[in-house]
Amino acid sequence: MSAIQFEDASRLFERDGKTFPALENVNFTVADKEFVALVGPSGCGKTTCLRMAAGFEVPTAGRVLVGGMQVPGPGPDRAVVFQQFALFPWKSVEDNIAFGLRNKNMAAEERRRRVSGVIKLMGLESYETAFPHQLSGGMQQRVAIARAYVLDPQVLLMDEPFGALDAQTRIVMQEELVRIARVNPRTVLFITHAVEEAVYLADRVAVMTRRPGRIKEILDVRAIRAAENWDRHERVEDVMDLESFVHLRTHIWRLLRDEKMALDG
């Protein structure tokens, strides 16, 4: 069991000596092996939610639990994929991926087996000895995902992982992620501002309000995906063309637009 639970989680932040609420009483749960996408207007605190689950930040009130335990701090049971990849530029692809395993006193043979397994899974063969700066953005993010996956984490936290990629690469990566998630399902919290991406990837989509962020609505995509049999389509664009997909996407768009209008008006 490794659910992520936000229980009345609130977070204040300080700027110029004043205190602002960033998150207010956030309540939702990502069930074990469930894929939840979190969308919301920019600055609404979605990344703060993820950072609290990762253990980089603590809630100022309420609790964030992973696997029933309050998050004690960052750790390899909750692997993070960052928007800016955060690969170590002084290490090769292979060494970046093996870095977390080396922290665990694992036998060299087992470590090599797992690294080469995940390199194959992510299609990184023949890039093992390359350095991050020699790779395209999409390849770098593959390495970052491989680095997280190789730890076999209970929970995967992805902070706009495809936000820095161009549109074509982004689509390929989305398809890859769906493929990997089928091979080996995990508890995933996925932050994005791209509504289509959220609907395509997630079991459920949680929509946040503008700052101070709260959960506005949670939509279950699973039932519609199963009823309309989205999975018969291999390609992202075919799924995104389906009427049920468009309907759901538009609904979420409207929710977000309401937030935007409230902000501007």
Added chain:
Amino acid sequence: MHVNRNPLPSKVEAFSLGMAGLACFVAIWVAASISGLVPRQFLPTPWEVALRTYNLLWEPFAGATLPVHLARSFERFASGFTLAAAVGVPLGLLMGWFRWLDDMITPVFDGLRFISPIAWVPFAALWFGTGLGGPILIIFSGAFPPCLINAYRGARFVDRTYIEAAQMLGTGNRRTILHVLLPASFPAIVAGLRIGAGLGWQSLVGAELIVASAGVGYMMVQGQSNISTRTVMAGMIAIGVVGLVIDVALRQLEAFVRRRRGLR
């Protein structure tokens, strides 16, 4: 708005301007020297200095030829500088990672670092006599602060995401310092080594005021007491040239590190 300077003739231009500056410098020197404004004995002409430098390559002065003096000086410099780097860089990294160590050491360090290396000469002489320890102490005091400060600043201001990535991968202190802080601050560290080497080499003459055998500083002190200003200037030139060589070598290292990172 960004204004482009005409890129084509700039290299040639820069070189010619450099040469022109050098020519002006030599011209003023020659004028001051031959006009009798300064007694000739106290300000030799460039060609007298050049000849003296050339002769010193073969003729011993103060017990050794110039290359032998230089070799002894370099030995002292290398010992002092290596010690400064070997203590300064690890200490700086540790201070950048452990807050308590930072809080403990910074006040002492800030109090000491503005004391000129020359100020240590009396103590170097009293504590070490004419042994190797004295010059090492003086060169160390010159080279140490930039080695420490740059390693510290490099480690303290490492991109947060690298540290967060290391944390979420379950990395302990030792591996974080060795595999994240050290490589991430490497460009800053090498820049610190460059500054430290420059300051250490500059402290050399002061360090060799108290030595009694050989060394460029010693040679210059002997030159002064014999009123051989040409010898003193030959020593100055030798120090300048070797200093430049050290700096160029470290700059190559810096460029190599940056290239490997794909920073340029």
